[in-house]
Amino acid sequence: MSELHSTTLTVNGKQYTRDVDPRMHLADFLRHELGLTGTHLGCEHGVCGACSIIVDGRVVRGCLMLAVQADECEVTSVEGLAGSGGLSLLQEAFRECHALQCGFCTPGMLMTLTAILAENPNPSEAFLREELSGNICRCTGYSGIVKAALTVAASLRGRKGEAA
Numbered sequence: 001m002s003e004l005h006s007t008t009l010t011v012n013g014k015q016y017t018r019d020v021d022p023r024m025h026l027a028d029f030l031r032h033e034l035g036l037t038g039t040h041l042g043c044e045h046g047v048c049g050a051c052s053i054i055v056d057g058r059v060v061r062g063c064l065m066l067a068v069q070a071d072e073c074e075v076t077s078v079e080g081l082a083g084s085g086g087l088s089l090l091q092e093a094f095r096e097c098h099a100l101q102c103g104f105c106t107p108g109m110l111m112t113l114t115a116i117l118a119e120n121p122n123p124s125e126a127f128l129r130e131e132l133s134g135n136i137c138r139c140t141g142y143s144g145i146v147k148a149a150l151t152v153a154a155s156l157r158g159r160k161g162e163a164a
């Protein structure tokens with residue numbers, strides 16, 4: 001067995017310190033150590049995007065990043081999107097635009113789009129489709145997902161400074 005390494009990271013605004021196996025992936029850490037099961041594991045090869053999370057402001061694949069690599073990092077999982085007042089703008093738009101069906105890809109889509117909209121509050125449909133090409137959805141055809149993102153982008157341009 002590998003020697004455990006003390007790892008401290010902030011997840012959804014709360015700091016955690018755990019002794020972890022250096023081979024444990026960040027998605028497994030979130031799910032098994034912290035009980036945050038919203039991060040889904042699909043392919044476990046970084047291809048499907050279901051495990052997408054935000055680490056220090058950038059979207060990463062939780063199945064490819066080791067938990068020890070997130071030491072001293074700020075991590076946001078899908079559980080961190082909703083504020084105390086309810087769903088985030090993007091989560092609400094997913095509901096209103098019928099952007100989910102089975103829901104398996106939804107956490108990864110939400111995380112990817114949250115990061116995209118933080119960087120680009122005025123994306124085109126073509127840009128969004130290209131950026132989402134790394135997140136596989138077998139159910140929706142992406143139409144509702146793109147519509148939700150465009151709806152939120154328009155809203156954010158009207159409410160500068162509010163998070164997706």
